[in-house]
Amino acid sequence: MNTKRLIKAVAGTRRYIALAVGMQVLALLVNIGMIFVLADFVQALLAGRVRLGPVVLAVAGAFLVRALSQYVQTWASYRSSMAVKQRLRLALFDKAYSYGVAYSGYISPGELVQIGVEGVEQLDNYYGRFLPQLIYSLLAPVILFVALVQLNVQVALVFVAFIPIIPLAIFLVQKLAQRVMTNYWGSFIGLADRFLDNVQGLVTLKLYGADEARNEAMNKEAEAFRLATMRVLRMQLSNIGVMDLVAYGGAALGTFMAIFALSQGALSAAGCLAFILLGADFFLPLRQLGAFFHVAMNGLAAVDRLFKVLDRPAAAEAALEPAPAGLALEVDGVDYGYTADVPVLKDIHLKVRPHELVALVGPSGCGKSTLAGLLCGEYEPNRGIIRYGFGAGENRAAVLAKRIGRIDAQPWLFNESVRANLQMADPTVSEAKMWQVLEKVRLADRLRAAEGLDTVICEGGGNFSGGQRQRLAIARLLLKEADLYIFDEATSNVDAASEAVIMEVIKDLCRQATVVMITHRLQLTLEADQVVFMTKGRIEEQGTAEALLAQEGAFAKMYTEQRQLETYGSGRAQTRERVGAPIPPVTPQLADAADSPAEAWGYYGQLQRQGVM
Ligand SMILES: Nc1ncnc2c1ncn2[C@@H]1O[C@H](COP(=O)(O)OP(=O)(O)OP(=O)(O)O)[C@@H](O)[C@H]1O
Incomplete structure (x- = not known):
């Protein structure tokens, strides 16, 4: 019963309650004493004797004691309720x-x-x-x-x-x-x-x-x-x-x-x-x-x-298992569904090496964000296990929150100064470090032109553009210094310039951490070490973008269709005849070397590996 539980919760405040009750009892005793004196006075009065002294003393004494008891009682009640609250x-x-x-x-x-x-x-x-x-x-x-x-x-x-x-x-x-x-x-x-x-x-x-x-x-x-x-x-x-x-x-x-x-x-x-x-x-x-x-x-x-x-059940408390040597992350046979009857992810296997950039792609609703949620510990797999390179920890939720940094398409910026927003990631961060990350996301000039780190972000980030908001949130993310970063459609709402800055940051991040990037822009997968293409909750294709394009499967098809739309949209009608073939980024080297798109992809891969592109 809750009353019992509530009384148990007052364990530390019993002395205040005892004091409040003690004061009430004292006031009652004084009241009884006063009334007995008063009654005796009336009895004596009826008998023709007047003894005013004791009555005045009793009434004055009772008044004083009651006032004092009321004061202490209020104070004790306040203290006990404050402590319990x-x-x-x-x-x-x-x-x-x-x-x-x-x-x-x-x-x-x-x-x-x-x-x-x-x-x-x-x-x-x-x-x-x-x-x-x-x-x-x-x-x-x-x-x-x-x-x-x-x-x-x-x-x-x-x-x-x-x-x-x-x-x-x-x-x-x-x-x-x-x-x-x-x-x-x-x-x-x-x-x-x-x-x-x-x-x-x-x-x-x-x-x-x-x-x-x-x-x-x-x-x-x-x-x-x-x-x-x-x-x-x-x-x-x-x-x-x-x-x-x-x-x-x-x-x-x-x-x-x-x-x-x-x-x-x-x-x-x-x-x-x-x-x-x-x-x-x-x-x-x-x-x-x-x-x-x-x-x-x-x-x-x-x-x-x-x-x-x-009383709600505690979050599942499984100890974190370390990933096998040489892996930053291993997803091993994971199934997940938000409800028991609708499976969303089915038998997911994924191995990610340290400092790898993994692009998680696939049609809308295929389960990319759900997988990101599982990686962050937001949900628990129904079957299978996720192992992390940063190993075991006592409190799974706390370890994951500390070691994983995640950003989505609409990160929350608080209606406070840029400094306060950045300090959320690291309260001890120096000004120099803040400016360093702001430089990295190309926001330093914009902020210097305003009030620097003291520039206040309006509610919902209204005084910044969508791309600037996203870059500011990424600056904050960089200060977190996590082992695994998840970018969930972080570039989906931004302009091309911001997208380029964000991609630069992501590639840079791979030097110090592992990055999983969820994106609809398949062009960006060219930057990834590993592309994971999902459909209907399963991983359908996996490998480098170059390999997946060469195998001309579902990923290549989607890539081509997307490129068609993009080139159509940008008015480059002359490329429309190349519909059906993957289109790598056009560079002088590729233009010279390749006769066909497939061949261009082969060269593109080679040049990338040599660090030329
Ligand atoms: N909180 C939720 N409760 C129930 N079902 C959900 C929930 N979130 C997502 N789903 C369902 O899970 C499936 C996978 O969703 P998810 O958001 O992971 O897909 P996605 O690949 O990230 O999609 P998009 O690219 O459109 O963001 C979808 O069918 C979706 O409707």
């Missing part, structure tokens, strides 16, 4: 981090934000108010009973008899409330998820004129959330009414019994007054508990969700 938030984010880059597959970002912020905030009431009040409301009736039973047993028993009705009412409401609160939180998180999605896609919604329809749909969801909130409030208010009836009804009956005992001579006037004045204190702690309970229920429902997240 911090602990639960850390647990939640540790859980999310433990999934590494795959976290959103386990916890949606909307859920993480709602539970981590609003949900945990709600626990304030549970720890800061409800828990101390729960303990106090169990102690207070016992203390009062012990104090009042000496005056009259029957009347004291009447007060006590009413006490269990309030917790019973609370228990019944808890049963009822659970469903209402679960609905409330379900509706809240659903709305938050949708809101985040719509805000992120606002430009798209505007472009398609779909914002009004979305607005309507959100309004409907917001209305459902309002109704869920109203149900919660209705339940809370009606329950407070029931508890008031029991509390004040009990106090009234106790008072009636005390007066009756006085009339029968079974109770002194002072005793009767003490019963009347302290009667409310029998019920008020429980009544207060009931009021806190409703607010705490909100926190409990949030915590239900929090524990559900914390």
